[in-house]
Amino acid sequence: MFRKIRRLFVIKTRWEAFLIIYALALGACERGKVYLDTFPGWGGKLLFLACTGAVFLAGAKILDCLRYEQAEKAAKAARATADDPAGNPANN
Numbered sequence: 001m002f003r004k005i006r007r008l009f010v011i012k013t014r015w016e017a018f019l020i021i022y023a024l025a026l027g028a029c030e031r032g033k034v035y036l037d038t039f040p041g042w043g044g045k046l047l048f049l050a051c052t053g054a055v056f057l058a059g060a061k062i063l064d065c066l067r068y069e070q071a072e073k074a075a076k077a078a079r080a081t082a083d084d085p086a087g088n089p090a091n092n
Helices: 002-007 014-038 042-083
Strands: none
Touching: 014 042
């Protein structure tokens, strides 16, 4: 039962990653608007840019990690196929 719940919190596809990045961006812009109201002038603008910049960094990291995990999975499948020419998955 916990395995099914845990799978809900795992990013499996680029589509899911983009949805999460979009949600992060919405939250960052909302937080940035509060900063603009609280700190008028350059201070608020810099904090707004910091919020949105953090989303760019987090989004890039999410996409890189997703690409790495998919490449690792493909390499593992290739190794399993190379170990067993009949195409049967390894018992590891």
